[in-house]
Amino acid sequence: MTVPVEYVIALSGVLFVLGVLGVLVRRNAIVMFMSVELMLNAANLAFIAFARARLALSGQVFVFFVIAVAAAEVAVGLALLVSIFRSRHSIDVDQVSSLKG
Amino acid sequence: MSPADLAPISALLIVALWAIALLIVDLFVHRKGATALIAAAGLLFALSVLILRPGSPQTVFGGMIVADTYARFLQGVFLLTGLAAIAVAHDYLSRMGIERGEYYPLLLFTISGMMLMSLAGDLIVVFVALELLSLPLYVLAGFARPRPESEESAMKYFLLGAFASGFLVYGIALVFGATGTTNLAGVAAELSGGAGLLRVGAILVLVGLGFKVAAVPFHMWTPDVYQGAPSAVVAFMSVGAKAGGFAALLRVFIAALPDLAAAWAPLTIALAALTMAWGNIAAIVQGNIKRMLAYSSIAHAGYIFMALPAASLPAVAPGAVSAALFYLFAYLFSNLGAWAVVVAVERMEGGGLQIDDYAGLSRRRPGLALAMALFMLSLTGLPPTVGFVAKFFIFRAALDAGQLGLAVVGVVTSVISAYYYLRVVVVMYMRSGEPETRSEGWLNATIGVTALATFVFGILPGPILTLAENSAILGVLR
Incomplete structure (x- = not known):
């Protein structure tokens, strides 16, 4: 029994929307970043599903690229957040807001 | 992949490999000025390879890389931006106490990305x-950590x-x-199946790239990031990141989604109009x-976004793309020059960043004030500067495409922009004050060269216009 591709795409759409909402609603920078990861993984799921439905391998190749880039993003992002936490003792984005105009 | 595939991307390879080598070399260099010089030498090397070994337009790496004249023109813009950024940065970094060797390799990496x-x-x-x-x-x-503004801007x-x-x-997944x-x-060849899916995918790609080029309503980060980041970095990214984003936007939408133009053209018209209006009013x-x-x-x-809806009509597309390319070229000089002046006037601890701090600049540094006035005129789009020529051609592209409304919005917002650009000129020339400025060889040279280019290309835009026109055929793809 195979799961129809529409179901998988629907799931990935739900995950993507959850990720977007997470970034917009949550105020903790780490949680916002986790939500971004959720968006990327929703895209990965869609790639895999489409790659299987269309028998096109390039979709699976793309997933590897996304995973690698996401790892690089984590390295840079967590380093930034740790550096901010050290100087401010908070990573709440509402408290890190001295720049306004 | 064959070794022959590497030749068309030799400039890119030079920059990327140079960046990796520079990371190691920097460990053994104690005067960071030397790192800056080595980095600049790498960019000059790549630029000379780009100019001296043109090669014919071709598709390599199994269609992954399209080395056409469009790519060559933009690569030249990125390399020039990088050179100017290094010249501006060196003195600024040591003056602000953030002189770290990683700066230059990071700069080269981001240029290779562009x-x-x-x-x-x-x-x-992409x-x-x-x-x-x-x-x-x-x-x-x-880079200026632990300065809170810089950290916040990075976050x-x-x-x-x-x-x-x-x-x-x-x-991309939906496409x-x-x-x-x-x-x-x-x-572009497969546009038949699942048009709805493709449409949503194209809109999401537009949103993603719209963030990068700071189009309204995806611009919220721009003021905060530009204010908090070190000025020398902003000088670079305001030109480089924007040109990089547009490089992808134009290529993706014109080369891959031409048949979907009826769907994305109205959207891009709205984005362009909103961006021009809100940017200038705010x-x-x-x-x-x-x-x-x-x-x-x-x-x-x-303004650059205006090229996108115009390019949705195949007949106007070459003119629109060449107008956008010329605009990016013009923007490189006028905007980088303006930021270089900001770097010259900025003092420690965020002093010298208010427009009022420019009062009296014409007395103390007449040359600097004249250059700033020229950049402001160019950004407004007044002759005899390169900004005027750039705006002229981008408006003409919109008119050729029959988008009269968009062109009118462009002209009206340009008039509005005169208010805040010329205010800087008024403050510099009409009000008295004692600004403290920095005078350093490379910084002055950058300001001088960009001012000269802003003026000269405003009077003699011909050669660059021809170059942009020859670069506007999106290569092998169309």
């Missing part, structure tokens, strides 16, 4: 190039940049789902010169 962006023939390459462009820029924005840039990549990747390929030429009330220039850069993204 160059890859212009060469992209596949959505995978994505990888976008990240290669962005990740070093996040670090550079936070905001990072979170919203990653958010934008999420949209881009999901958009892949609709067409079964990520190759730009392949997408800039009026800014007292901080960095924020003012940030909104100005949003507004200019709107």
Whole structure:
């Protein structure tokens, strides 16, 4: 029994929307970043599903690229957040807001 | 892949390998001025290879890379931006006490990302190039740590940049789902199946890249990031990141989605009009010169955006793309020059960043004030500067495409922009004050060269216009 591709795409759409909402609603920078990861993984799921439905391998190749880039993003992002936490003792984005105009 | 594939991307390879080597070399160099010189030498080397070994336009790496004249023109813009950025940065970094050797390798990495962006023939390459462009820029924005503003700017840039990549990747996933390929030429050939899916995908890609070029309503990060990041970094990214984003936008939408133009053209018209209007209106009330220039850069993204709907008509497309290329070239000089003046007037601890701090500049540094006045005129779009020529051709492209309304919005917002650009000139020349400025060889040279280019290309735009026209045929793809 195979799961129809529409179901998988629907799931990935739900995950993507959850990720977007997470970034917009949550105020903790780490949680916002986790939500971004959720968006990327929703895209990965869609790639895999489409790659299987269309028998096109390039979709699976793309997933590897996304995973690698996401790892690089984590390295840079967590380093930034740790550096901010050290100087401010908070990573709440509402408290890190001295720049306004 | 064959060794012959490497020749068309030799300039990109030089920059990327040079950056890796520089990371190691920097460990043994104690005077960071030497690192800056080595980095500049690498960019000059890449630029000379780019100019002296043109090669015929071709598609390599199995369609992943399209090395056409469009890519060559943009690569030249990126390399020039990088050279100017290094000249501006060296003295600034040591003066602000943030002289660290990683600066130059990071700069070279992000330039290699921009160059890859212009060469992209596949959505995978667009994505990888976008990240290669962005990740070093996040670090550079936070380069003045532990200064809180710089850290905050890096965090905001990072979170919203990653958010934008999420949209881009999901958009690419849907485009892949609709067409079964990520190759730009392949997408253009496969437009039949699943038009709805493709449409949503194209919109998400537009959102993702719109963030990068700071188009309204995806511009929220720009003022904060530009204000908080070190000025020398902003000088670079306001030109480089924007040109990189447009390199991908033009290529993806014109080369891969031409048959979908009826769907994206109205959207891009709305985006362009909104961006021009909001960027210029919000800039009026800014007292901080960095924020003012940030909104100005949003507004200019709107002007360049005008090329996209115009290019949706095949007959106008070459003219529109060449207008956009020329605009990016003009923007490189006028905007980088303006930021270089900001660097010269900025003092420690965030002093000298208000527009009022420019009072009396014409008495103390007549040359600097004259150059700044020229940059402001050019950004407004008044003759005899290169900004005027750039705006003229971009408006003409909109008129050729029958988008009279958009052209009118462009002209009206340009008039509005005169208010805040010329206010800087008025403050410099009419009010008295004692500004403290920095005078350093490389910085002065950058300001001098950019001012000269702003003026000379304003009077004699011919050669660059011809070059832009020859570069506007999106190569092998169309």
